[in-house]
Amino acid sequence: MASCPFCYGTLLPTFSNGLQREKCGRCSALWFEGEALAKVMGGSATDALIARARGKHGQCKGCKEPLEYVPQCSKCGHAAPTCPHCGTAPLSVAVVHGIEVDVCPDCRGVALDKGELEHLQQEAEQERDGGLDLKPKLEPQNLQKPQCMTCKRKLKLEHAFVYDTRLYCGSCAPQGSAPYSVELARASPSLQPTVGTYLQGGGGWTAADPISYAIGWLFSSMLD
Structure with a gap:
């Protein structure tokens, strides 16, 4: 098993309807593998975070x-935060x-200690309580020359995912994508991007857990 990036306790896999992650049994820090993040959050958002961290x-x-x-820290001797991968x-x-x-710029993984996680959840809950529309919406300008956001392949709308x-092609569509529909095209864009708000679980569409x-x-804020 991998070790916590902060205290070297054991990271234990945590499964839910949302994003897969590992939790430290000692300090409650969380580790998110880069591959899982890219699959669920999309390549553009993860690229933006890596660019900011590099x-x-x-x-x-x-x-x-x-x-x-x-x-390790030369001042207090504490071990430096370390990528478990x-x-x-x-x-x-x-x-x-x-x-x-x-962030590990090489593995593209993300670690959050307990305090960072609490801060993040507070900020996200304030946005949620602000009345955001949590349904996936399609920006009208993406219909002018439809192409996959990831591979840039030209798309037929009836084969596209939102x-x-x-828009994404079937090969590049992140987990949680919705098939293109006229309703999505007619809807006005959300106040904020809706990355990670809804995830595709084994039983269909489910609301993401609070951490996800x-x-x-x-x-999503990386793309603002």
Whole structure:
């Protein structure tokens, strides 16, 4: 089993109707594999987060000292946040809406300590309580020259899928995509992108659990 990026406790797989993740049994930190994030959140959003994190310093979880190219903090001796997959240390810190997110630019994985997760959920819940329309909508301008957001292949609308107000082909459509319909085309765009708001589970469309919703909100904000 993999070790927690922050305290080296054991990461345990956590399954739900939402985004797959691993949780530390010691400090309750969460680790999201890059492949799972890209599959559910879409390549554009994950690329935006990686671009924001690349080249940034890490941060000591013990004393908050900036860390760069070191396996442990020279000030307090605390081990640097480390990728449980490839061992990169320290993880880079990307700041999104005031939330510090630890990211591995190589594996594209994301780690959140307990405090970061609580902050993220509070921000996401405020957006949800603000009355956002949580149904996937299609931006009208995407109908002018329909093409897949990922591979740029030209599309026939009857074969297209909609996710986060964008069109995808069947091969590139992220998990949770909805088949194109006239209703989606007629709907006005959401106030915010709807990445991660609804996920495709074994029993069909289900509302995302609170953590998946929060992660979806974080990634959707990367595309604003």
